[in-house]
Amino acid sequence: MGYPVKPLKRTQRDLVEAMVNLLRKEPFEKITIDDVCDEALVHRSTFYRYYHNKYELLESMLEYTAYIFFVEKGEPEDDRSFVTQFIKMISQEPIIFRNLTINNEFFDSYSQLLDIVSQIILKGITNQHEHDDLSHFPLFHSLANSKNVNLSVHIFSGEILTVFMEWIKLDNSNEQTLTDMIDNLMHEFPPLCD
Numbered sequence: 001m002g003y004p005v006k007p008l009k010r011t012q013r014d015l016v017e018a019m020v021n022l023l024r025k026e027p028f029e030k031i032t033i034d035d036v037c038d039e040a041l042v043h044r045s046t047f048y049r050y051y052h053n054k055y056e057l058l059e060s061m062l063e064y065t066a067y068i069f070f071v072e073k074g075e076p077e078d079d080r081s082f083v084t085q086f087i088k089m090i091s092q093e094p095i096i097f098r099n100l101t102i103n104n105e106f107f108d109s110y111s112q113l114l115d116i117v118s119q120i121i122l123k124g125i126t127n128q129h130e131h132d133d134l135s136h137f138p139l140f141h142s143l144a145n146s147k148n149v150n151l152s153v154h155i156f157s158g159e160i161l162t163v164f165m166e167w168i169k170l171d172n173s174n175e176q177t178l179t180d181m182i183d184n185l186m187h188e189f190p191p192l193c194d
Contacts, residue, residue: 008064012050014040015063019054022098027103028058058100065089066120082137083182090164091175098168102185110161117157122150159185 018039022031027163033054037047051057069089090097101109125144146152163185167178 003019008060009050011040011042011062013064014042015047015057016064019057019061020065020096023099024093025099026104027056027099028109029104029106033156055112055116058112060168062116063120070084078137082139084179087178087182088175091173091178094168094173097164101165102168110165113161114154114157117161118150118153121153121157125149125153 015036018036019031022035022039031054033044033047036054036057037044040047047057050058066086066089069085100113102149121140121143125140126149134155143149143156160182163181164178167173167181
């Protein structure tokens with residue numbers, strides 16, 4: 001399959017890892033480009049050589065993190081195992097997801113994350129990378145063949161993000177709870193998830 005991700009240069013990986021490390025400590029809205037540069041030990045001009053802003057870095061970080069996770073865990077066999085592996089990735093470090101969503105006071109994380117997740121899925125189902133194709137999975141195949149692909153992907157991304165955000169708000173958020181919530185979602189929307 002090949003998970004949809006652009007190859008990253010060493011400096012880009014350093015910037016991505018810096019963002020991950022910073023998200024383990026504080027909300028996204030409080031992280032500045034200077035913070036990222038300090039953490040990655042690079043100059044601001046180096047940052048701007050690769051990214052226009054921290055939102056582009058965030059998209060790159062999410063793509064790369066998912067890519068690494070799926071390389072280590074192996075290629076999923078079907079829609080459900082894809083979603084299950086994705087759940088495991090999120091649940092390994094819930095503080096990062098929390099610092100991307102509910103721990104922000106002013107940052108409109110939901111709409112930003114919705115756009116980023118939608119773009120990642122669109123890249124995967126429209127083969128925008130040489131050997132990356134999610135469309136052989138039935139769920140992603142139905143998204144790719146819907147009448148309005150962008151809208152369908154946005155709706156699906158919103159459903160997944162909403163479940164994650166509701167899960168992260170729980171006092172006892174654990175992997176099994178998230179798995180159950182995603183399972184319920186997939187049963188509630190069978191045309192999209194079959």
